[in-house]
Amino acid sequence: MKSMPLERMVKLAAKNLSQYKLRAGLTMLGIIFGVCSVVAMLSVGEGANQEIQEKIQRMGSNNILIKSVKVPKKEEGSSGRHGPQVAAYGLKYTDAEQFSQFVPSLEASTPMKVLRYDIQFRERRLQTDVVATVPWFLRVQRHRLVRGRFLTHSDMDSGSPVCVIGSRLARLLFAGYDPIGQTLAISGDVYSVVGVVGDIAQGELPASGELWLTGENQKVYIPLSTYQQKHGDLFMQWTEGGSVFEQIELHELILTIDRQENVPYAVVAVRRILQKNHEQEDYSIVVPLELIRQARETRRLFNIVLGSIAAISLIVGGIGIMNIMLATVSERTREIGIRRALGARRRDIVQQFLMETLILSLSGGVIGLVFGALIPLGISAFAHVRTVLTFPAFAIAFAVSVSVSVVFGIYPARRAALMDPIEALRHE
Amino acid sequence: MTVPIVELKNVVKEYANGPLKVTALRGVSLRIDPGEYAVVMGASGCGKSTMLNLLGCLDRITAGQYLLGGEDISRFSDEQLSEIRSRRIGFIFQSYNLIPQLNVLENIEVPLFYQGVSESDARERAEALAERMGLSDRLKHKPMELSGGQQQRVAIARSLVADPILMLADEPTGNLDSKTGHEILELIDELNAEGKTIVMVTHDDEVANRAQREIRVFDGEIVENLWKGGTTP
Secondary structure, X not given: OOOOOHHHHHHHHHHHHHHOHHHHHHHHHHHHHHHHHHXXXXXXXXXXXXXXXXXXXXXXXOEEEEEEOOOOXXXXXXXXXXXXXXXXXXXXXXXHHHHHHHOOOEEEEEEEEEEEEEEEEOXXXXXXXXXXXXXXXXXXXXXXXXXXXXXXXXXXXXXXXXXXXXXXXXXXXXXXXXXXXXXXEEOOEEEEEEEEEEEOOOOOOXXXXXXXXXXXXXXXXXXXXXXXXXXXXXXXXXXXXXXXXXXXXXXXXXXXXOOHHXXXXXXXXXXXXXXXXXXXXXXXXXXXXXXXXXXXXXHHHHHHXXXXXXXXXXXXXXXXXXXXXXHHHHHOHHHHHHHHHOOOOHHHHHHHHHHHHHHHHHHHHHHHHHHHHHXXXXXXXXHOOOOOOOHHHHHHHHHHHHHHHHHHHHHHHHHHHOOOHHHHHHOO | OOOOOEEEEEEEEEEEEOOEEEEEEEEEEEEEOOOOEEEEXXXXXXXXXXXXXXXXXXXXXXXXXXXXXXXXXXXXXXXXXXXXXXXXXXXXXXXXXXXXXXXXXXXXXXXXXXXXXXXXXXXXXHHHHHHXXXXXXXXXXXXXXXXXXXXXXXXXXXXXXXXXXXXXXXXXXXXXXHHHHHHHHHHHHHHHHOOOOEEEXXXXXXXXXXXXXXXXXXXXXXXXXXXXXXXXX
């Protein structure tokens, strides 16, 4: 006996399903929500993951970032004294020298002073970070030169009063002017603008980014030597208790290692040197490579959690299908008996009900994919959370939901097929 | 010597009813030749339904032998029996047993569907039979939209569509008024006259009178096997 052609089976199943449109629709809802939630979750998860990866990548996986950290001064009877005090902490020039000497595989060492200043162009004034650094900062930080030039070695040698500004700052402060060649006042000192840099990855910030003024694209970069000549290492700050002088030689130092494999060894050397030179831990070490590893670990955990939730929602969908198919089978007991009496084999009955399940789950799956794609787009649009639609997310959601529902459809279908035809015919 | 359509040899049928063993047929032997029209009669619970189910390959015998058209099908698998049902047996039920969501033509085509007959061939045969049954103007109607007599005509058309060697009818007029029932019986007579072998279960004597042969079953045994009209084989 020939097996029934697929086309006729599909037709038959579609005909049967159309008898119970509401029921079929409700059953599909389970699958739709299952697929939808899986796609949405995977998209949001992937978006978050990419964002983290990018942030870390931007720090450079070959880099070691060392920052000065203010530690609470031990109160040594100084509470009674008023007037200016000097708080000296953080990275020293000698640390930098020793790194250059002793850290293995070191390719570049990029020192930075980062201070907050009032800057002024004509009558426009705002506060932002001023970064005093070296010419290779641009390469190490992977910033993109938008216009003009970056700081040069001759700027360093001569301590010239030039500055490079971030692209956002250029728009904010120099609106209506070409910033190149203009002069900018930083705490009263005059610098001429020679270039504009933009951040590669950040590009245009979303509207919510307007709130913070610490973005990469709104800093002012000046030669480190120029800053040292003008200000030295002392910096005055006003706090609640009056003015406090802070003495920090270097705020940040980026050590670039030649290859990723060598980063862990370099980190060991860096820690050893810093521990030797510093009594207190007035520094922090950030190793993007380690962060990447952590991020991967976090992501793995995240995936497990998301996977479990998705699995539950799919199983719920599957149980829904099973429930409905069981009801359908018992409602159609007599039809099953008739078909068996007229020559349907058990396998024909299994196929008939499985085909109905399959059509339900496939169409539910397709609708779920459509909504699953729309929801992340909605989230991105309204919540400003990055979401990424990936093919694997679609494929996984679809394949898993369809196979789950088929698996859950097997039991009702088998139950139908195993019915005694005589009993089934007697069924009212 | 003609090959009998049905040959039961000492057939026993037992059911397990919980821990109890119920014997529905205790050693039944029966031979039905091509072209015969036999009625099976008996009180309810006597085993006549069991016999019809066994003849129709809906159930399997416990002991003995069943030859259908000369073929021993006593040990056939469920799948083989399904094929026998679709190709060699035509069922007519008391309650018509049409599939409610299918229209007249589709109902008639069902046995062909499971034989893998092409859609166009099946449609052609179904239309021809529907026409013969006087259903030409009802082809696209659902069973619910038909009268009882019309429904039974659809069921008869369905039982004929695969051109079976044995037609089994279980109280085919039980749900019909006498006039419609009469029409259905005429139709069955006609089929028999064309050479169809028919076994019908009934307890209506008037119905039984139309058949050439009367088989009475009592308590799982054949107690009377009567040829009327003198054409004893």
